Amino acid sequence: MNDECKAELQKAVEASKGKTLRELFAKDPARARKFTLSAAGWTLDYSKNLVDRQVMGHLMAMARAAGLAVEIERMFTGERINATENRAVLHTALRNVDPEAQVFVDGRDVMPDVRKTLDRMEEFSIKVRTGKWRGFTGKRIRHVVNIGIGGSDLGPAMASVALTPYSKRSIKCHFVSNVDPTHLAETLRAVKPAETLFIVASKTFTTQETMSNAEAARSWLVERLGDRGAVAKHFVAVSTAAEEVERFGIDTENMFGFWDWVGGRYSLPSAIGLSLMISIGPRNFRKMLKGYSRMDRHFRTAPFERNMPVVLALLGILYSNGYGAQSYAVLPYDQYLSRLSAYLQQLDMESNGKCVDKDGRPVCCDTGPVVWGEPGTNGQHAFYQLLHQGTRFVPCDFIGECRTHNPVGDLHDKLMANFFAQTQALAFGKTADECRAEGVPEGLVPFKTFEGNRPTNTLLADELTPETFGALVALYEHKVFVQGVVWNIYSFDQWGVQLGKVLAKGVLSDLTGERQSFSQDASTNALIERYRKVLGRTRR
Numbered sequence: 302m303n304d305e306c307k308a309e310l311q312k313a314v315e316a317s318k319g320k321t322l323r324e325l326f327a328k329d330p331a332r333a334r335k336f337t338l339s340a341a342g343w344t345l346d347y348s349k350n351l352v353d354r355q356v357m358g359h360l361m362a363m364a365r366a367a368g369l370a371v372e373i374e375r376m377f378t379g380e381r382i383n384a385t386e387n388r389a390v391l392h393t394a395l396r397n398v399d400p401e402a403q404v405f406v407d408g409r410d411v412m413p414d415v416r417k418t419l420d421r422m423e424e425f426s427i428k429v430r431t432g433k434w435r436g437f438t439g440k441r442i443r444h445v446v447n448i449g450i451g452g453s454d455l456g457p458a459m460a461s462v463a464l465t466p467y468s469k470r471s472i473k474c475h476f477v478s479n480v481d482p483t484h485l486a487e488t489l490r491a492v493k494p495a496e497t498l499f500i501v502a503s504k505t506f507t508t509q510e511t512m513s514n515a516e517a518a519r520s521w522l523v524e525r526l527g528d529r530g531a532v533a534k535h536f537v538a539v540s541t542a543a544e545e546v547e548r549f550g551i552d553t554e555n556m557f558g559f560w561d562w563v564g565g566r567y568s569l570p571s572a573i574g575l576s577l578m579i580s581i582g583p584r585n586f587r588k589m590l591k592g593y594s595r596m597d598r599h600f601r602t603a604p605f606e607r608n609m610p611v612v613l614a615l616l617g618i619l620y621s622n623g624y625g626a627q628s629y630a631v632l633p634y635d636q637y638l639s640r641l642s643a644y645l646q647q648l649d650m651e652s653n654g655k656c657v658d659k660d661g662r663p664v665c666c667d668t669g670p671v672v673w674g675e676p677g678t679n680g681q682h683a684f685y686q687l688l689h690q691g692t693r694f695v696p697c698d699f700i701g702e703c704r705t706h707n708p709v710g711d712l713h714d715k716l717m718a719n720f721f722a723q724t725q726a727l728a729f730g731k732t733a734d735e736c737r738a739e740g741v742p743e744g745l746v747p748f749k750t751f752e753g754n755r756p757t758n759t760l761l762a763d764e765l766t767p768e769t770f771g772a773l774v775a776l777y778e779h780k781v782f783v784q785g786v787v788w789n790i791y792s793f794d795q796w797g798v799q800l801g802k803v804l805a806k807g808v809l810s811d812l813t814g815e816r817q818s819f820s821q822d823a824s825t826n827a828l829i830e831r832y833r834k835v836l837g838r839t840r841r
């Protein structure tokens with residue numbers, strides 16, 4: 302974070318501290334309206350934050366001092382802003398629905414390839430959905446198993462739950478990511494080989510977990526169907542690595558490509574979303590892209606003061622760096638968004654979990670926070686106690702919709718009553734006097750008092766549709782981007798992930814090799830020894 306940003310943040314913190322939400326609301330009856338924004342089908346009410354016009358003014362000045370406007374344009378126009386990997390960052394091109402749009406990387410328009418891949422995905426999805434594409438024995442595909450991990454899993458896995466109401470119920474999507482054999486084995490128990498399509502989703506097609514699971518699935522299929530030729534009808538690939546795909550035995554005709562300028566955790570709107578497209582159909586998939594694109598346009602063009610990703614990002618920085626918040630909670634009051642926080646964990650923590658700035662120097666302040674959460678109201682019966690009365694400061698995003706896809710009696714009204722009531726309780730708490738007025742015995746007053754003043758954002762849409770879902774994901778993507786810009790860190794690399802990919806290889810050879818002496822540290826060596834003993838791999 303540069304000095305000018307630090308100074309503005311400091312002013313924002315000074316102007317913010319000591320203010321209570323009770324006072325802020327009492328002072329300004331128009332506060333809720335003033336601190337509410339709309340974009341791409343979402344309303345953001347951020348009035349229950351520890352801010353007023355003055356605080357927001359300093360936060361906006363901080364964004365300007367970071368050169369945010371320039372950075373936004375650099376991303377959208379395909380500059381190589383992912384400098385440590387020397388790549389452009391163009392997930393926004395994947396959902397650019399303008400048929401005339403051109404987006405250049407090194408002088409080449411990428412949009413024709415983007416459109417072509419989408420059209421190929423569409424053609425293939427329709428074949429699978431209508432039964433034109435059949436398995437080796439002539440049966441229709443009833444199960445789609447996406448084998449991938451990290452960015453090649455979390456997006457489609459989260460989205461296929463989120464958009465269940467739009468799914469073709471006769472085709473079930475499964476996601477296998479973990480190299481724990483249990484994940485694959487339990488999935489294979491639930492499917493029939495003759496009716497199953499495997500999508501091997503891996504940008505590099507070398508990731509150990511994915512390739513091991515894909516090889517095991519291929520053996521299972523060949524064994525069950527009794528013919529190696531079956532692979533062609535039951536395996537397709539999503540990758541950037543054509544040679545590796547061929548080596549695995551998948552015809553590149555059945556490979557759907559993407560490009561090095563699509564980061565794994567930003568790849569849901571690319572061919573990585575193939576399983577989702579098969580499930581919800583191309584039309585709904587394109588509606589999702591439209592939703593993404595509406596939020597992209599809003600982010601690129603709205604003034605910072607009215608810009609939803611910018612506002613969310615700056616509030617997050619205020620709390621991370623000004624109030625010492627170590628985490629934030631994402632609390633969707635929608636069962637269909639049950640995987641959202643797992644998805645956002647990767648998006649945010651992999652992007653902004655960095656300790657050096659763009660010049661390679663240690664950062665001067667905390668960067669990406671810990672992200673966590675569970676759908677409401679379950680969390681209310683679990684961890685909300687800490688949110689209300691714990692010693693930690695945890696800002697929260699509450700996400701909900703006015704209409705449910707499943708109207709059952711008054712259940713949705715009850716859900717939303719909790720949704721609204723929780724942010725109210727967190728903001729305004731309950732004073733000791735209020736407790737007394739309710740007749741709480743004096744000895745219990747300290748326990749029943751709620752300090753309040755705990756900030757929340759409320760995100761509300763009419764309904765969770767492919768459009769609003771796409772817009773929601775884009776909102777968080779851009780929020781993370783803005784924070785990376787202010788912190789002056791590289792948000793689009795992930796060297797920590799690469800480290801893990803290398804480390805396990807050395808340990809694996811100690812676990813399985815002939816050698817009885819191991820090359821790790823003393824603790825790890827002892828654990829390896831114990832493991833090998835149980836498996837009878839210790840020579841006496």
Ligand code: G6Q
Pocket residue numbers: 450451452453502503504505506507508511564565566567651795798
């Ligand atoms: C995402 C990360 C990481 C990646 C996985 C899978 O941004 O780079 O989560 O997506 O490691 O990589 P492959 O797609 O290459 O298998």
